[in-house]
Amino acid sequence: MEIKDFEYICAILEFENLTKAAESLFITQPSLSMYLKNMEERLGFQVFQVIGKKFSLTVLGEEYLAAGLSILEIKDNFQSKLETMLEQRYGKIRLAIPLLRSSYLLPEILPKFDTLYPNVKIELCEDASVVLEKKIQDGQADIIIMNKPDRFLNMDYEIVRKEKILLAVPRSFLKEDLLSQKSQHKYPYFDLRYFKDQRFILHFPNQRTGQMAEKIFRYHQIKPKNVFYTKNIETALNLTVAGYGVSFVYENHVEHLNLKERPFFFSISQSDEHLFSTEVLIGYRKNRILPPYTREFINLCKTLI
Numbered sequence: 001m002e003i004k005d006f007e008y009i010c011a012i013l014e015f016e017n018l019t020k021a022a023e024s025l026f027i028t029q030p031s032l033s034m035y036l037k038n039m040e041e042r043l044g045f046q047v048f049q050v051i052g053k054k055f056s057l058t059v060l061g062e063e064y065l066a067a068g069l070s071i072l073e074i075k076d077n078f079q080s081k082l083e084t085m086l087e088q089r090y091g092k093i094r095l096a097i098p099l100l101r102s103s104y105l106l107p108e109i110l111p112k113f114d115t116l117y118p119n120v121k122i123e124l125c126e127d128a129s130v131v132l133e134k135k136i137q138d139g140q141a142d143i144i145i146m147n148k149p150d151r152f153l154n155m156d157y158e159i160v161r162k163e164k165i166l167l168a169v170p171r172s173f174l175k176e177d178l179l180s181q182k183s184q185h186k187y188p189y190f191d192l193r194y195f196k197d198q199r200f201i202l203h204f205p206n207q208r209t210g211q212m213a214e215k216i217f218r219y220h221q222i223k224p225k226n227v228f229y230t231k232n233i234e235t236a237l238n239l240t241v242a243g244y245g246v247s248f249v250y251e252n253h254v255e256h257l258n259l260k261e262r263p264f265f266f267s268i269s270q271s272d273e274h275l276f277s278t279e280v281l282i283g284y285r286k287n288r289i290l291p292p293y294t295r296e297f298i299n300l301c302k303t304l305i
Helices: 003-015 018-024 029-043 059-086 099-116 129-137 208-220 233-241 251-256 292-304
Strands: 048-051 054-057 091-097 120-126 143-147 156-169 199-202 226-229 246-250 264-267 277-284
Touching: 003 018, 003 029, 003 054, 003 059, 018 029, 054 059, 091 099, 091 129, 091 292, 099 120, 099 143, 099 251, 099 292, 129 143, 129 277, 143 292, 156 208, 156 233, 156 251, 156 292, 199 208, 199 233, 208 246, 233 246, 246 251, 277 292
Parallel strands: 091 120, 091 143, 199 226, 199 246
Antiparallel strands: 048 054, 143 277, 156 246, 156 264, 156 277
């Protein structure tokens, strides 16, 4: 089956003669005759019967054309939908984003995007980054907002910003003489080894913050003796506020979270500011051609993240 078959058959039926049909198709009459002969040989049955100079369909020809018209209808509907989407009148974006980042970014992004593209639907998928990454690769999500891991990513992506990881410490853990440096910097340096015997509230290894914690411990040659795991970053910070232990959090989260009480936040990198930092990226499947409205969504995210 070839779409051209049905276009040529319809032209012949409309004009009932090869010469006029060929003219409407912008080909020569011999070319149309040759195509018709080759088509019938390819199909294995006669499509037309000729009575006098008039062309009419055989029984098999009628069945073939009926199937073809359904295919042409699907083709035309798809073409209309494609043109509509390219003109940005409507569409869909399947957005993969970790739960916490979703909680403060989407209220900023979605209302603005909806004003620009009210007929573009956003479908949300919230989970751990490693799970969401696979959804991009499997074609179950269109774009992802996540922290870049220290490994190869099988996707195309654009870096949005850098953010460093901070140490969150309960106020009750620090004496007054250790707080004198707080006024000097927004996030002053603090030696992590001071808390090596304290409880660390960590995220699981399949979470980016959990992976960064392992990197930090290796660098400082620390093996925590007491660890409590949670998937929820807000839970970790609220436990820190309650004095249950110290935790790690990315700077951008700190700026957006609404906590009843703030713990102290410290930098754990004294010499290299980028040693314990990560890049926030927006990624999509390799070699994917993005619809215009998806590109606009990414551009909007870049201004707000």
